[in-house]
Amino acid sequence: MAKPYRLPDFKKIYPEASEEVISVLKITERKMQYQEYDLKAEQTIIDEEKQTVTVIPSREDSYERLKEAAVQFTSQVPGPEELVIRKLEEEQLHRAVSCLSDDDQYLILQLYFEERTERWLAAELGCSQNAVNKRRQQILKKLRRMLENF
Incomplete structure (x- = not known):
């Protein structure tokens, strides 16, 4: 050039x-x-x-x-409306999870709150990763139906 x-x-x-x-x-x-x-x-x-x-x-x-140059960038902080909606959704989700059986609660808590992998959970439970995945999908369907009713 x-x-x-x-x-x-x-x-x-x-x-x-x-x-x-x-x-x-x-x-x-x-x-x-x-x-x-x-x-x-x-x-x-x-x-x-x-x-x-x-x-x-x-x-x-x-x-x-x-x-x-110490230029300040606007942060992507959610507004008050979004925070209230998010809080309500979290409460609904926790109520729905508490309605699950102990085994289902354990699986959801391990996968989503403890951030375990399906493979790790399958080894712990003594089953295949596909079985854990299928069970997770069933539990999520159940949770969605519960959340629609709240």
């Missing part, structure tokens, strides 16, 4: 190319320069009459540089 803001002489590089191809090459090269330099470089404008210097920041910046 050529130096910034200088388009190469495509007629010298590709003497057999038509004017149409040369035109497309120039447009493409300029677009590449725009992506590589214009968006990423800040511009400094010096007004000699007013004795001022204006810095226009780049339109694209790296996350690391923004962190170094």
Whole structure:
């Protein structure tokens, strides 16, 4: 690629190319320069009459540089409505899980709250991983039906 803001002489590089191809090459090269330099470089404008210097920041910046400059990002904290809804859903889920048999509760608690794998649980229970998976799916169906009724 050529130096910034200088388009190469495509007629010298590709003497057999038509004017149409040369035109497309120039447009493409300029677009590449725009992506590589214009968006990423800040511009400094010096007004000699007013004795001022204006810095226009780049339109694209790296996350690391923004962190170094201590730029604060908005956090994705849920709003109060979402928190209330989430709390109600959690309560409903806990009520539904408490209605399950002890064996079903154990399986759900191990898989979802203790973050055990189906394979680990299958080894503990002395059955296949497919059996644990099938049982988990049945329990989840049961929970969904319970939650619809709450």
